[in-house]
Structures are given as structure tokens and as C-alpha cells.
Amino acid sequence: MPEGFSFSAVASGIKKEALDLGLIYAEKPVQGAGVFTSNLVKAAPVLLAQGLLAKRNAFRAILVNSGCANACTGEEGLNDAQEISSYLAQKLNCLPEEILPASTGVIGERLPKEKIIEAIPPLIEGLSPDKYQDFAKAIMTTDAFPKIASRQIEISGEKINILGIAKGAGMIAPNMATMLAFLLTDTSLAQDKIYKILKDTVDKTFNRITVDGDTSTNDTVYLLASGYKKKIEDRNIDSFKKALYEVCYELASFIVKDGEGATKLVKIKIINAENENRAVKIAQTVANSLLVKTAFFGEDPNWGRFLAAMGRAGINFDPNKVDIYINEIKIVENGLGTGKESENRAHLEMKKPNFVVTIDLKQGRAEAQYLTCDLSYDYVKINAEYRT
Amino acid sequence: MPEGFSFSAVASGIKKEALDLGLIYAEKPVQGAGVFTSNLVKAAPVLLAQGLLAKRNAFRAILVNSGCANACTGEEGLNDAQEISSYLAQKLNCLPEEILPASTGVIGERLPKEKIIEAIPPLIEGLSPDKYQDFAKAIMTTDAFPKIASRQIEISGEKINILGIAKGAGMIAPNMATMLAFLLTDTSLAQDKIYKILKDTVDKTFNRITVDGDTSTNDTVYLLASGYKKKIEDRNIDSFKKALYEVCYELASFIVKDGEGATKLVKIKIINAENENRAVKIAQTVANSLLVKTAFFGEDPNWGRFLAAMGRAGINFDPNKVDIYINEIKIVENGLGTGKESENRAHLEMKKPNFVVTIDLKQGRAEAQYLTCDLSYDYVKINAEYRT
Structure with a gap:
């Protein structure tokens, strides 16, 4: 001490x-x-x-x-x-x-x-x-x-x-x-x-x-x-x-x-970005997307939601180059899904209390990460209670 | 036709x-x-x-x-x-x-x-x-x-x-x-x-x-x-x-x-803003805040959440001048709460399926509005289901 x-x-x-x-x-x-x-x-x-x-x-x-x-x-x-x-x-x-x-x-x-x-x-x-x-x-x-x-x-x-x-x-x-x-x-x-x-x-x-x-x-x-x-x-x-x-x-x-109602701790890791600020902005938009967060709660490797959130971050990147991984499982390669079998394996990874979503932009050498949690029924319950 | x-x-x-x-x-x-x-x-x-x-x-x-x-x-x-x-x-x-x-x-x-x-x-x-x-x-x-x-x-x-x-x-x-x-x-x-x-x-x-x-x-x-x-x-x-x-x-x-799981339709109206773009940005930030949306679901006139959301919109305004209304009920005057009685009346207004949150910035003459809904258990349920 x-x-x-x-x-x-x-x-x-x-x-x-x-x-x-x-x-x-x-x-x-x-x-x-x-x-x-x-x-x-x-x-x-x-x-x-x-x-x-x-x-x-x-x-x-x-x-x-x-x-x-x-x-x-x-x-x-x-x-x-x-x-x-x-x-x-x-x-x-x-x-x-x-x-x-x-x-x-x-x-x-x-x-x-x-x-x-x-x-x-x-x-x-x-x-x-x-x-x-x-x-x-x-x-x-x-x-x-x-x-x-x-x-x-x-x-x-x-x-x-x-x-x-x-x-x-x-x-x-x-x-x-x-x-x-x-x-x-x-x-x-x-x-x-x-x-x-x-x-x-x-x-x-x-x-x-x-x-x-x-x-x-x-x-x-x-x-x-x-x-x-x-x-x-x-x-x-x-x-x-x-x-x-x-x-x-x-x-x-x-x-x-300890996020209100959270059941999963998820690291969003952006790699090979043009610079760190852009990597942060993309990571942040994915980390805050309600559809991404509810997909985490549902343990669903719904990668279309990840790409859609990235696309509204206001940062330029080539969607046709993006690879996405859940832990070590590649679920997207060059902007396209890698198929049901890898999605099933990714689903199993998402059953764990902690996992990492890695997004490879193939633009440069910068990286950044953001920590987020899932959005559960309990978040709504905790926050919707009347204060009195 | x-x-x-x-x-x-x-x-x-x-x-x-x-x-x-x-x-x-x-x-x-x-x-x-x-x-x-x-x-x-x-x-x-x-x-x-x-x-x-x-x-x-x-x-x-x-x-x-x-x-x-x-x-x-x-x-x-x-x-x-x-x-x-x-x-x-x-x-x-x-x-x-x-x-x-x-x-x-x-x-x-x-x-x-x-x-x-x-x-x-x-x-x-x-x-x-x-x-x-x-x-x-x-x-x-x-x-x-x-x-x-x-x-x-x-x-x-x-x-x-x-x-x-x-x-x-x-x-x-x-x-x-x-x-x-x-x-x-x-x-x-x-x-x-x-x-x-x-x-x-x-x-x-x-x-x-x-x-x-x-x-x-x-x-x-x-x-x-x-x-x-x-x-x-x-x-x-x-x-x-x-x-x-x-x-x-x-x-x-x-x-x-018809928002997924929505039970309330809420109009966020910003009045007396410096210009329309700024009014839109503030309305949008309030309309998207999870804490605001769960407060709507809980029918709670939790005006601290409205002010806190406004404060992160990236737009300059004077918090000490802001008035906030739920329908006709003034719950904030010059940045301070107007008391429990008006909050109780606002709570009753929020029980209705539609209501308006009016935010008076007292900066200028521009205005803008945004439509949003509450965030309920059902939003999470609808969006957390595994796709297969």
C-alpha cells in the first residue's frame, strides 16, 4: 500500500x-x-x-x-x-x-x-x-x-x-x-x-x-x-x-x-487502422450500438450488426476488406461471412463471460480497444424504476 | 389515390x-x-x-x-x-x-x-x-x-x-x-x-x-x-x-x-436555440440516450438525465438558463428543478402513450424536433434472440 x-x-x-x-x-x-x-x-x-x-x-x-x-x-x-x-x-x-x-x-x-x-x-x-x-x-x-x-x-x-x-x-x-x-x-x-x-x-x-x-x-x-x-x-x-x-x-x-445488468465483458479491438483516433471512433460506435449489445446478450455472432455500426461511425474504411473475429474464430473475411460452421463456433465463444471482438481494417498499423458489456433485461429494469 | x-x-x-x-x-x-x-x-x-x-x-x-x-x-x-x-x-x-x-x-x-x-x-x-x-x-x-x-x-x-x-x-x-x-x-x-x-x-x-x-x-x-x-x-x-x-x-x-418494444411515442422539441443544426444535435442526443429512454419507460420525469444528455451533445449552451417541460408542466426553470409537486404532475403526463418534452435554451430563435420512443424489456427481448 x-x-x-x-x-x-x-x-x-x-x-x-x-x-x-x-x-x-x-x-x-x-x-x-x-x-x-x-x-x-x-x-x-x-x-x-x-x-x-x-x-x-x-x-x-x-x-x-x-x-x-x-x-x-x-x-x-x-x-x-x-x-x-x-x-x-x-x-x-x-x-x-x-x-x-x-x-x-x-x-x-x-x-x-x-x-x-x-x-x-x-x-x-x-x-x-x-x-x-x-x-x-x-x-x-x-x-x-x-x-x-x-x-x-x-x-x-x-x-x-x-x-x-x-x-x-x-x-x-x-x-x-x-x-x-x-x-x-x-x-x-x-x-x-x-x-x-x-x-x-x-x-x-x-x-x-x-x-x-x-x-x-x-x-x-x-x-x-x-x-x-x-x-x-x-x-x-x-x-x-x-x-x-x-x-x-x-x-x-x-x-x-459491473455494468448495470451486464452479463458479459467484451473487448472491441480495432487493428490495422489508419490512425489511433479513427480506430477509437469505430471501436466506440460498435461498443455503444444497442443492436451489438443486445446481440452480445443473445450470444449471437450477428456480424451484420457490427459492420452496420462501423459504417455509421463517420470514418472512411473499405467494408470489402474487413475481417472480424470472435476470440480466434474468423466470422467475416473481406466483408463477407465465413459461413454457418464458424458462426456456430463463435456462438460457443460468446457463451463465455468475457470475449474479444477483433476487427481488422487492413488500412494501416494503428489500433485501439474499447471495453463494453451486453444490454440485458436488467439494465432496463434497473434504469426504468421510478425514483421515489 | x-x-x-x-x-x-x-x-x-x-x-x-x-x-x-x-x-x-x-x-x-x-x-x-x-x-x-x-x-x-x-x-x-x-x-x-x-x-x-x-x-x-x-x-x-x-x-x-x-x-x-x-x-x-x-x-x-x-x-x-x-x-x-x-x-x-x-x-x-x-x-x-x-x-x-x-x-x-x-x-x-x-x-x-x-x-x-x-x-x-x-x-x-x-x-x-x-x-x-x-x-x-x-x-x-x-x-x-x-x-x-x-x-x-x-x-x-x-x-x-x-x-x-x-x-x-x-x-x-x-x-x-x-x-x-x-x-x-x-x-x-x-x-x-x-x-x-x-x-x-x-x-x-x-x-x-x-x-x-x-x-x-x-x-x-x-x-x-x-x-x-x-x-x-x-x-x-x-x-x-x-x-x-x-x-x-x-x-x-x-x-x-411501432419501435421494437416501444410503449410511448415522445417528441423532443428544442426551442429558442442559436440555430437549427444545434437544436437538432441536442434533440438527437436526448432522443438517443438510454437513460432518457428508460426513464420514459419508467414514466419518471428524471430531468437530471435530460440535462446530462444535453451536456454531452457537443453543443455550447448555458445549463443555468434551461427550462424543461413535460407537455405543459414546467419541471426545470433556469437549470434547477421546480419541485416535487410539478414532478408528480409530470409523472401523470408521462403515463400517456404520447407526450412532448420541450427544452427551452433561451439562446436564439431556432427550433427542431426529434421523435423517439421508450426503451423497454421487449426491445431487449426482440433483439437478443438468437437468429436461428
């Missing part, structure tokens, strides 16, 4: 299903960076955090609540988030600006400020380096399981730790919401690189998953680096990036696996 | 559910125009028709088959379509180039050419001006009902008829597929205007509906003008355009109403 951090979690009664306040605390100021939702409609904690990160790069704590997104709450919502940070800062003996907020839950309702403030003293009392699992549970909403991933790498004889904790099960869940991830490490990074490293990693992991194609108002990924271990030098940066990617990729897979 | 056309339909045994060959025949060459799928992957009949329409503007017949899309079938698929047209032309005593093809059904399978050719003689024998309903039934796939709309307008004392027949229930249905529409009129139009009139009308009607956001490889709209009545002069063109729009809008609503 990365040194320099403690965790805590309490139930303040905002929601019944789980604990609902989580705190990550750093003993001394630590480096921080954040990547946020691209949605034009941004929740109050996102707006507050973006303001903080624009001005400073040292932080002491992350406070997360589940049950209420504090989104579409206007000026009052911003004030609520600020008041809670001020109270926490006073109790932690730090500046309000050193606290990064995150919220997930219903949009359009005010935070239960008093309840949260009441819960802060026991939250602080409970701080401990071992309580990261409690924290992971506290931030869950419709999540079926807590999401934790970690890596240890050795650089110049020193062991460096990365811990990641995430929540998310639908881009915006019914009552609850959002994808949040908290990445902690005990090294430090060049200040001018930390944001870029985080952003690049998020773009290749959390930004390449889909459950329902919707983007939350609250999506947030924070990276805190405590600096207990030696700073990462430029020549070792790739080892660090690789480990951070692995942690993020694992958390991203957990989110899709 | 427009003069100069006859219809016929027969079952050739391609599919069991309905008749599966439909023919529209014109006694003498008639003006024709077509608008096709924007999907890069285009079915053989679409490629064939695009080639014909690029070279000529007079036609004698439209031949439609349901059960097989003849898409992703390569050179052989094109040859199949051409051979069928040649045989039909010989029997009708016209040129193969005077026949416009359309197909809907499974992607990736060859047309049962012999069966279709065998069915052509009885198809021709059956031709009659009264059989348009049989034709409408023959082209159905997962459609629950045949889709027919018509208008009669009077121009300079002469009665002009427009008849529209369509099929479609999902953009690409499970086994079956596609949106097809056939528009017939007994007037004629300036040759340099006919395509533009059709294209503009399609853009505002069939291109502003969604069931699942997928675009078929086979989507086709044909307009044939027999010229039995006086030609439409420029000063009367708006009356004709209005009537054509109404026919297309009515057919488009039927398609959404």
Missing part, C-alpha cells in the same frame, strides 16, 4: 444501501491532479475542484459522498460543497483549498449538509491506513462490488506502490450516478508532467469504456502522490506509466463488468 | 410471417428520385439504385423484398439484384434500368434468387391500383402494423394526390431490418427540384426519428411522380412540399410508434 495515506468511511444516513461518506487523508501536503467529465453540465464538486486544481498543486484530503450528486443545484450547491470543505479543513487543521471533493448520486437535489457535517468528526476519528476497503465500499452506489486494484514496481531498488479505488456501474445510474476513481502513489512526479500522465492514462482506460454511452455530470479521477519514496526520474517514467495504466485498466474493466 | 400506379404482393416463401415481395408498377415512365442510408456500408440494392438514379430520371417499377437485406454480399449480391431486375423488366416489357430495387431483412445472406424469379409472374398478374394495402403488408418485417399515409391537395382547381407507404420498427431489426418508404404522386415536378424537395423532406422527417440510434445498410426513400395531373408550378411548390412533409411526418411517427 502506498505510504502516507489514511482512509475512513462512515454512514451518515443519506442512503440505506451502504456507507456514504469516504475520506482519504494525507499526513502532509501531497501532489495532486484531476481529470473530470467532459459533460458541459458539471456538478458543483467538479466545478469546485477544477477551480482548486487551476490554482494549486498540493492537497491534504479527498472527501467523497454517495447518495447525492450535487449537480444542477446552482450557486447554492457550490456553497454547500464549500461549507463542507471548510468544516472538514478546520477539523483536519488544513486549508479548505487543500480538500478535493467528489459526489455521486441523484442529480438535482441539494446535499444534506448538516448530516454530512455531523458525520465528519467520527469520520476523522476512524482514519487508518488499513481502511481502504471500507472507503471503497462507502463510495458504492449501484455497484455490486467494491473496486480496488494495485501494483508495486521496483525502481532503482526502491519499491513504489500504486493503489486505485473506483466506483461506477452505469455512466449515470438510476438513483445514483457516475464513475469516480482515486489513484494514490507514494512516489512523486515532475510537477509539469503529473497532469499529462494522468490525462493520457485516463484517455486510454476510463475514457474507453462504455456501459450505456451516457456521460455523467460528476465523473472524476484524482491522482495523489505522497512523495514518501524517491521522485520518479524521466528515464523511469515509462515503468511508472505502465503500472498506472494497468491499475486504471483493471478498475475500468471492473466498472464495465 | 394517385393515378397511374398499380400494386401487387406475393409470398415467395422467403419468410413465414408475411408476404415477402411487393411491386409498384407505373403504366408509363414516371419521374423518380431516391434518398438512401448514410451508412458507409450499403446494401446491394442501394448501390444499384444509386447508380441508376445518377444516370436516369424515368422509371417503371419498384420491386421490394423482405426477409433478406442483400447487404454485405459483395459482387455476387449486386449480380443477384441485377439479374432479378432483368427478369422483371423482360416480363414488364421495360428496361432493367427502369426498375428500382429495395430489400430489407437479414444482413450477410444471399437473396433466394430462384424463389424470387419464380414469384414474379404471379406478382405481375396480380397488379391492381387497389392493392396498395397488400403491398404495405408485404414489405413488413418486425412491423406490428402496415404504415400508410396520404394527402390530397387542390392546386388551380385540380386534385393532386400523395400516397406514402413505409416499413420500419427498429433501425436494424433482429432478423429483419431497415426503414423503407415509397412516396407516389400523380403530379410532376421540375426535374431539377425533385431530388432537393425529397431530400429536404426526408431530413426533417425520417432523419429525425430514432428507435435505437442504429442506421441500417438498406434505408431507402423513393418518390415517384406519374404526371397524370398538371405539373406543379413554382408558385404552388410550397403547398406540395407541405403535403409531402405531412405524409412523411405521419409515416415517421408510425415507425417510432
Whole structure:
């Protein structure tokens, strides 16, 4: 576990299903960076955090609540988030600006400020380096399981730790919401690189998953680096990036696996594309197609749907050159089906809980992948329930 | 009914559910125009028709088959379509180039050419001006009902008829597929205007509906003008355009109403936008959001989902100015919820089979609308069934 951090979690009664306040605390100021939702409609904690990160790069704590997104709450919502940070800062003996907020839950309702403030003293009392699992549970909403991933790498004889904790099960869940991830490490990074490293990693992991194609108002990924271990030098940066990617990729897979109602985790892999952006765009369109996702649920290698989704991605390619595989089974060669026998074999592959759809464009050398899940009855059930 | 056309339909045994060959025949060459799928992957009949329409503007017949899309079938698929047209032309005593093809059904399978050719003689024998309903039934796939709309307008004392027949229930249905529409009129139009009139009308009607956001490889709209009545002069063109729009809008609503598994027909209306394109983009994103569509199914005025979908449309607007209505009930004012009481009233409006979501951006004077439906268990059921 990365040194320099403690965790805590309490139930303040905002929601019944789980604990609902989580705190990550750093003993001394630590480096921080954040990547946020691209949605034009941004929740109050996102707006507050973006303001903080624009001005400073040292932080002491992350406070997360589940049950209420504090989104579409206007000026009052911003004030609520600020008041809670001020109270926490006073109790932690730090500046309000050193606290990064995150919220997930219903949009359009005010935070239960008093309840949260009441819960802060026991939250602080409970701080401990071992309580990261409690924290992971506290931030869950419709999540079926807590999401934790970690890596240890050795650089110049020193062991460096990365811990990641995430929540998310639908881009915006019914009552609850959002994808949040908290990445902690005990090294430090060049200040001018930390944001870029985080952003690049998020773009290749959390930004390449889909459950329902919707983007939350609250999506947030924070990276805190405590600096207990030696700073990462430029020549070792790739080892660090690789480990951070692995942690993020694992958390991203957990989110899709836990997709609302999902029964399959499917990797859409585009190979031999002209460039990476085009590969991403095609992968994304296939990954979000309702007809593709229902075909996954039906375990049907209905490749016409894959090609039809690719064709509306807005990217030029030659349909008559495309090969498509389900795991190792080739079901399309040069744009034509390879026959019933291979479809039957592909159908068997699709009975597995995880499989890969590989699409070969034969255009160039770039590739990209996207993680998605199937669309089941339960997705509709979870999301169609009336909120009250 | 427009003069100069006859219809016929027969079952050739391609599919069991309905008749599966439909023919529209014109006694003498008639003006024709077509608008096709924007999907890069285009079915053989679409490629064939695009080639014909690029070279000529007079036609004698439209031949439609349901059960097989003849898409992703390569050179052989094109040859199949051409051979069928040649045989039909010989029997009708016209040129193969005077026949416009359309197909809907499974992607990736060859047309049962012999069966279709065998069915052509009885198809021709059956031709009659009264059989348009049989034709409408023959082209159905997962459609629950045949889709027919018509208008009669009077121009300079002469009665002009427009008849529209369509099929479609999902953009690409499970086994079956596609949106097809056939528009017939007994007037004629300036040759340099006919395509533009059709294209503009399609853009505002069939291109502003969604069931699942997928675009078929086979989507086709044909307009044939027999010229039995006086030609439409420029000063009367708006009356004709209005009537054509109404026919297309009515057919488009039927398609959404018949959306696979749909229980609600919802109009998303964006008002006071900066320009029409931006209004369309926002309406489209809201209309396609799974979370919005499941909220419709759940009759839940979950306006946070509407705002969140708008926010990812890639269009700039001020979330703090937005008002949202369900029918006449205002549920959002200046980006904030108007309270539980109005939500409860909106919930009652959403129990109706049709309702309107109006979104006021307060940016400018442009507006646009999009028709969508809810996402139900049955959509998943219909689309997740294994094809065999």
C-alpha cells in the first residue's frame, strides 16, 4: 500500500444501501491532479475542484459522498460543497483549498449538509491506513462490488506502490450516478508532467469504456502522490506509466463488468487502422450500438450488426476488406461471412463471460480497444424504476 | 389515390410471417428520385439504385423484398439484384434500368434468387391500383402494423394526390431490418427540384426519428411522380412540399410508434436555440440516450438525465438558463428543478402513450424536433434472440 495515506468511511444516513461518506487523508501536503467529465453540465464538486486544481498543486484530503450528486443545484450547491470543505479543513487543521471533493448520486437535489457535517468528526476519528476497503465500499452506489486494484514496481531498488479505488456501474445510474476513481502513489512526479500522465492514462482506460454511452455530470479521477519514496526520474517514467495504466485498466474493466445488468465483458479491438483516433471512433460506435449489445446478450455472432455500426461511425474504411473475429474464430473475411460452421463456433465463444471482438481494417498499423458489456433485461429494469 | 400506379404482393416463401415481395408498377415512365442510408456500408440494392438514379430520371417499377437485406454480399449480391431486375423488366416489357430495387431483412445472406424469379409472374398478374394495402403488408418485417399515409391537395382547381407507404420498427431489426418508404404522386415536378424537395423532406422527417440510434445498410426513400395531373408550378411548390412533409411526418411517427418494444411515442422539441443544426444535435442526443429512454419507460420525469444528455451533445449552451417541460408542466426553470409537486404532475403526463418534452435554451430563435420512443424489456427481448 502506498505510504502516507489514511482512509475512513462512515454512514451518515443519506442512503440505506451502504456507507456514504469516504475520506482519504494525507499526513502532509501531497501532489495532486484531476481529470473530470467532459459533460458541459458539471456538478458543483467538479466545478469546485477544477477551480482548486487551476490554482494549486498540493492537497491534504479527498472527501467523497454517495447518495447525492450535487449537480444542477446552482450557486447554492457550490456553497454547500464549500461549507463542507471548510468544516472538514478546520477539523483536519488544513486549508479548505487543500480538500478535493467528489459526489455521486441523484442529480438535482441539494446535499444534506448538516448530516454530512455531523458525520465528519467520527469520520476523522476512524482514519487508518488499513481502511481502504471500507472507503471503497462507502463510495458504492449501484455497484455490486467494491473496486480496488494495485501494483508495486521496483525502481532503482526502491519499491513504489500504486493503489486505485473506483466506483461506477452505469455512466449515470438510476438513483445514483457516475464513475469516480482515486489513484494514490507514494512516489512523486515532475510537477509539469503529473497532469499529462494522468490525462493520457485516463484517455486510454476510463475514457474507453462504455456501459450505456451516457456521460455523467460528476465523473472524476484524482491522482495523489505522497512523495514518501524517491521522485520518479524521466528515464523511469515509462515503468511508472505502465503500472498506472494497468491499475486504471483493471478498475475500468471492473466498472464495465459491473455494468448495470451486464452479463458479459467484451473487448472491441480495432487493428490495422489508419490512425489511433479513427480506430477509437469505430471501436466506440460498435461498443455503444444497442443492436451489438443486445446481440452480445443473445450470444449471437450477428456480424451484420457490427459492420452496420462501423459504417455509421463517420470514418472512411473499405467494408470489402474487413475481417472480424470472435476470440480466434474468423466470422467475416473481406466483408463477407465465413459461413454457418464458424458462426456456430463463435456462438460457443460468446457463451463465455468475457470475449474479444477483433476487427481488422487492413488500412494501416494503428489500433485501439474499447471495453463494453451486453444490454440485458436488467439494465432496463434497473434504469426504468421510478425514483421515489 | 394517385393515378397511374398499380400494386401487387406475393409470398415467395422467403419468410413465414408475411408476404415477402411487393411491386409498384407505373403504366408509363414516371419521374423518380431516391434518398438512401448514410451508412458507409450499403446494401446491394442501394448501390444499384444509386447508380441508376445518377444516370436516369424515368422509371417503371419498384420491386421490394423482405426477409433478406442483400447487404454485405459483395459482387455476387449486386449480380443477384441485377439479374432479378432483368427478369422483371423482360416480363414488364421495360428496361432493367427502369426498375428500382429495395430489400430489407437479414444482413450477410444471399437473396433466394430462384424463389424470387419464380414469384414474379404471379406478382405481375396480380397488379391492381387497389392493392396498395397488400403491398404495405408485404414489405413488413418486425412491423406490428402496415404504415400508410396520404394527402390530397387542390392546386388551380385540380386534385393532386400523395400516397406514402413505409416499413420500419427498429433501425436494424433482429432478423429483419431497415426503414423503407415509397412516396407516389400523380403530379410532376421540375426535374431539377425533385431530388432537393425529397431530400429536404426526408431530413426533417425520417432523419429525425430514432428507435435505437442504429442506421441500417438498406434505408431507402423513393418518390415517384406519374404526371397524370398538371405539373406543379413554382408558385404552388410550397403547398406540395407541405403535403409531402405531412405524409412523411405521419409515416415517421408510425415507425417510432411501432419501435421494437416501444410503449410511448415522445417528441423532443428544442426551442429558442442559436440555430437549427444545434437544436437538432441536442434533440438527437436526448432522443438517443438510454437513460432518457428508460426513464420514459419508467414514466419518471428524471430531468437530471435530460440535462446530462444535453451536456454531452457537443453543443455550447448555458445549463443555468434551461427550462424543461413535460407537455405543459414546467419541471426545470433556469437549470434547477421546480419541485416535487410539478414532478408528480409530470409523472401523470408521462403515463400517456404520447407526450412532448420541450427544452427551452433561451439562446436564439431556432427550433427542431426529434421523435423517439421508450426503451423497454421487449426491445431487449426482440433483439437478443438468437437468429436461428
